[in-house]
Amino acid sequence: xxxxxxxxxxxxxxxxxxxxxxxxxxxxxxxxxxxxxxxxxxxxxxxxxxxxxxxxxxxxxxxxxxxxxxxxxxxxxxxxxxxxxxxxxxxxxxxxxxxxxxxxxxxxxxxxxxxxxxxxxxxxxxxxxxxxxxxxxxxxxxxxxxxxxxxxxxxxxxxxxxxxxxxxxxxxxx
Numbered sequence: 001x002x003x004x005x006x007x008x009x010x011x012x013x014x015x016x017x018x019x020x021x022x023x024x025x026x027x028x029x030x031x032x033x034x035x036x037x038x039x040x041x042x043x044x045x046x047x048x049x050x051x052x053x054x055x056x057x058x059x060x061x062x063x064x065x066x067x068x069x070x071x072x073x074x075x076x077x078x079x080x081x082x083x084x085x086x087x088x089x090x091x092x093x094x095x096x097x098x099x100x101x102x103x104x105x106x107x108x109x110x111x112x113x114x115x116x117x118x119x120x121x122x123x124x125x126x127x128x129x130x131x132x133x134x135x136x137x138x139x140x141x142x143x144x145x146x147x148x149x150x151x152x153x154x155x156x157x158x159x160x161x162x163x164x165x166x167x168x169x170x171x172x173x174x
Contacts, residue, residue, distance in 0.1 A: 072122025114154035
């Protein structure tokens with residue numbers, strides 16, 4: 001059930017340090033986030049651009065279609081060479097808890113997908129982005145889901161808005 005692994009880093013973006021959330025639990029997969037401190041700035045291009053971090057006050061309504069990207073398993077290949085993108089609907093916490101069991105879903109998690117498309121093995125750590133009024137925000141980071149990658153089931157993402165305090169404090173002190 002756990003899609004967990006270290007994400008692939010582009011060779012031109014060598015990182016010096018991986019900073020994991022101090023309250024991460026491998027048992028519950030809660031607080032499933034890490035920050036990478038790069039050894040040099042990323043060169044922005046028309047194909048490489050930053051995304052805003054979701055504010056702690058963001059409210060993404062269930063049914064909102066957001067997008068996730070990755071080079072994880074697809075229906076036809078285990079490791080596509082081209083970055084894949086798919087639209088996934090956000091689920092309410094209540095519906096997510098019904099699907100995954102009440103005790104498994106915490107406030108630091110958000111569910112999306114389950115409508116014929118999802119993240120899969122190899123996408124872990126990848127982005128879940130949503131657009132509002134022309135601004136794209138990073139709402140989640142691929143965390144876990146069904147090992148079979150069944151697209152009828154949603155994937156669970158680390159909820160950036162709930163982790164903003166740690167993210168902001170960590171960035172400020174590093």
